[in-house]
Amino acid sequence: MSLRQFRYFVTTAEELHFARAAERLGIAQPALSQQIRALEERLGARLFHRANRRVELTEAGNAFLREARATIDLAAKAERIARDTARGEAGRIDIGIVGSVVFDPDFPHLLNEYRNEHPGIQLSLHEMRILTQIEAVHNRQLDMAIIRTPLPSDMPDNLDCFTLSTQKSVAVLPSTHPLAHETSIHLRDLAEETFVAFEDPPGAGMGEILLRECRGAGFEPLIAQRVCEIGTLISLVGAGFGVSLVAETISHLQLPGVCYLPLEDTEARSQLAVIHRRFERSAAVAALLERIRASSKVPN
Amino acid sequence: MSLRQFRYFVTTAEELHFARAAERLGIAQPALSQQIRALEERLGARLFHRANRRVELTEAGNAFLREARATIDLAAKAERIARDTARGEAGRIDIGIVGSVVFDPDFPHLLNEYRNEHPGIQLSLHEMRILTQIEAVHNRQLDMAIIRTPLPSDMPDNLDCFTLSTQKSVAVLPSTHPLAHETSIHLRDLAEETFVAFEDPPGAGMGEILLRECRGAGFEPLIAQRVCEIGTLISLVGAGFGVSLVAETISHLQLPGVCYLPLEDTEARSQLAVIHRRFERSAAVAALLERIRASSKVPN
DNA sequence: ACTTTCAATAAGAAAAACGTATTAATTCTG
DNA sequence: CAGAATTAATACGTTTTTCTTATTGAAAGT
Numbered sequence: 001m002s003l004r005q006f007r008y009f010v011t012t013a014e015e016l017h018f019a020r021a022a023e024r025l026g027i028a029q030p031a032l033s034q035q036i037r038a039l040e041e042r043l044g045a046r047l048f049h050r051a052n053r054r055v056e057l058t059e060a061g062n063a064f065l066r067e068a069r070a071t072i073d074l075a076a077k078a079e080r081i082a083r084d085t086a087r088g089e090a091g092r093i094d095i096g097i098v099g100s101v102v103f104d105p106d107f108p109h110l111l112n113e114y115r116n117e118h119p120g121i122q123l124s125l126h127e128m129r130i131l132t133q134i135e136a137v138h139n140r141q142l143d144m145a146i147i148r149t150p151l152p153s154d155m156p157d158n159l160d161c162f163t164l165s166t167q168k169s170v171a172v173l174p175s176t177h178p179l180a181h182e183t184s185i186h187l188r189d190l191a192e193e194t195f196v197a198f199e200d201p202p203g204a205g206m207g208e209i210l211l212r213e214c215r216g217a218g219f220e221p222l223i224a225q226r227v228c229e230i231g232t233l234i235s236l237v238g239a240g241f242g243v244s245l246v247a248e249t250i251s252h253l254q255l256p257g258v259c260y261l262p263l264e265d266t267e268a269r270s271q272l273a274v275i276h277r278r279f280e281r282s283a284a285v286a287a288l289l290e291r292i293r294a295s296s297k298v299p300n
Numbered sequence: 301m302s303l304r305q306f307r308y309f310v311t312t313a314e315e316l317h318f319a320r321a322a323e324r325l326g327i328a329q330p331a332l333s334q335q336i337r338a339l340e341e342r343l344g345a346r347l348f349h350r351a352n353r354r355v356e357l358t359e360a361g362n363a364f365l366r367e368a369r370a371t372i373d374l375a376a377k378a379e380r381i382a383r384d385t386a387r388g389e390a391g392r393i394d395i396g397i398v399g400s401v402v403f404d405p406d407f408p409h410l411l412n413e414y415r416n417e418h419p420g421i422q423l424s425l426h427e428m429r430i431l432t433q434i435e436a437v438h439n440r441q442l443d444m445a446i447i448r449t450p451l452p453s454d455m456p457d458n459l460d461c462f463t464l465s466t467q468k469s470v471a472v473l474p475s476t477h478p479l480a481h482e483t484s485i486h487l488r489d490l491a492e493e494t495f496v497a498f499e500d501p502p503g504a505g506m507g508e509i510l511l512r513e514c515r516g517a518g519f520e521p522l523i524a525q526r527v528c529e530i531g532t533l534i535s536l537v538g539a540g541f542g543v544s545l546v547a548e549t550i551s552h553l554q555l556p557g558v559c560y561l562p563l564e565d566t567e568a569r570s571q572l573a574v575i576h577r578r579f580e581r582s583a584a585v586a587a588l589l590e591r592i593r594a595s596s597k598v599p600n
Numbered sequence: 601a602c603t604t605t606c607a608a609t610a611a612g613a614a615a616a617a618c619g620t621a622t623t624a625a626t627t628c629t630g
Numbered sequence: 631c632a633g634a635a636t637t638a639a640t641a642c643g644t645t646t647t648t649c650t651t652a653t654t655g656a657a658a659g660t
Contacts, residue, residue, distance in 0.1 A: 001303065001375065002303050002304065003301065003303050003375075004302065006378075043382045043383055043386070044383055047382070058386070059391060059581065059582050059583075059584075060383075060385040060386035061382075063391065064385075067381055070378075074367065074371045075306070075371045078364055078367030078368050078371055079343055082364035082367075083343055083344055083360075085362075086343070086345030086360035139374055140367065140370045281366055282366070
């Protein structure tokens with residue numbers, strides 16, 4: 001079982017065509033067939049259905065694909081780290097973020113400070129979905145993740161978490177909405193509206209906040225549309241698809257046709273949390289974590 | 301850069317002694333020296349200090365060691381996942397259910413047993429309408445569906461079906477009804493009542509059972525209200541909207557103001573059936589189907 | 601000074617990976 | 631329906647990589 005076989009497999013899984021995959025890999029097709037077969041024998045599992053002149057991933061192949069990709073990425077990261085460390089730069093810190101962090105004024109500022117104090121260390125930001133981030137921190141593709149609470153229930157137990165900041169939630173309305181020019185509104189006034197919500201996993205993130213707050217205000221929100229990106233969400237609200245609830249900091253994103261309104265009847269708050277491995281052995285990562293913890297507005 | 305080199309490096313880093321590491325790896329010492337050197341050249345970084353007849357990790361070596369170990373572990377995990385998935389011991393099974401299955405005492409019990417025997421497999425239940433379920437099994441969003449017979453007439457022909465259990469039907473009456481405190485009644489006694497019925501598609505499910513039985517008893521039921529959820533149906537009966545016919549197991553749902561009464565003049569039975577793809581390629585799904593079939597109370 | 605220890609080097613043997621040619625099976629096409 | 635085309639698998643010889651044995655060289659111990 002070798003990395004090369006992993007790469008061959010991933011390419012073949014992407015192409016679903018042995019000859020094309022072989023070409024992309026710069027080898028002949030029979031060599032690829034042989035390596036895939038060797039891998040399958042080693043695993044004791046077929047990875048592809050080769051029926052009817054069509055190549056498809058088996059269920060095992062699908063499951064293996066995700067892990068194989070992660071393994072290849074991690075190997076590349078190992079290489080990069082060795083190289084960077086040898087050059088005297090302590091390397092690079094990979095940070096996962098949810099989209100809405102970009103509009104938080106404090107966090108980018110904090111990163112900038114750290115960058116100035118540690119010019120050798122490259123900070124690399126990766127915008128990803130919540131669950132993907134947690135998984136990636138767990139298997140070391142990321143060094144930390146900034147996500148919005150609540151956290152999903154099934155967190156790996158070698159991960160730790162602390163709160164970075166707390167933010168009020170505000171309502172987002174299209175400016176054509178009758179309530180749009182009030183100075184503040186009650187959440188229950190939106191009971192009959194349709195909502196645009198984040199596509200978060202159940203029980204986690206802003207998607208969960210929206211549900212909880214609406215239920216707290218005594219109604220079940222009718223969710224007409226789910227989106228992955230904060231920008232899309234605000235645009236959809238502006239286009240009249242519905243209303244939504246977002247963290248206050250998002251209101252820095254002023255789009256035409258969109259109004260942000262504080263809420264009267266709720267303490268609705270969401271928190272940004274930092275997820276990291278409990279026993280972090282990289283000095284650079286540990287230092288950044290300490291830095292973030294020290295400047296966080298919330299006692300931990 | 302290969303996984304083998306990673307393993308060689310990790311062992312050498314553990315032993316800090318080429319000859320001993322080579323012995324542990326089952327190769328000769330020069331082979332190890334060569335591979336480590338090849339790795340160092342590839343990385344463009346020395347991983348060991350070899351001064352003074354003593355082998356030590358460089359800083360880069362130390363950083364690389366962490367990532368190399370993680371990479372090896374992840375590769376092993378990939379292998380395990382592929383193997384387990386192929387053997388049907390990992391993955392996820394999506395099961396569609398009609399609402400009333402929840403009150404069946406046997407089926408949840410069966411699922412629980414399966415969950416204990418196959419801890420790697422996540423069972424995910426989806427409460428859906430009959431037609432939606434069939435469609436979803438067909439296009440692989442669900443792996444199987446538990447629905448109430450009769451089946452609709454236009455089943456896709458790549459789907460199979462077998463009976464899980466058979467249940468008597470009982471009448472549901474509001475406890476204010478004159479007949480509510482009999483020990484049993486005749487269905488034809490309800491000929492003049494209004495009925496609350498399931499919103500099933502024509503010819504399928506409990507909605508069809510109700511029609512057939514009433515016609516068998518010599519009258520056409522007057523259906524005043526149709527509902528999607530079993531809980532709503534029972535509530536409506538309790539609130540005096542009408543009477544209905546439900547599977548016996550539903551009587552576990554005891555709501556105030558509702559009485560369940562056995563029927564004298566009919567053998568009214570409904571069946572729970574399992575719908576699945578005829579040629580199931582997932583080992584896990586096939587195993588669960590076998591399990592259900594084996595424990596079903598009805599010969600198939 | 602001599603031996604011992606230990607990694608590096610050299611060179612040939614073994615194993616793995618690859619390429620060319622071919623086969624077998626299916627699908628497309630006239 | 632026959633023949634062409636597509637595509638993955640197989641056979642087998644070649645190249646490349648990896649390994650082994652033998653040897654060297656340098657440092658440490660006696």
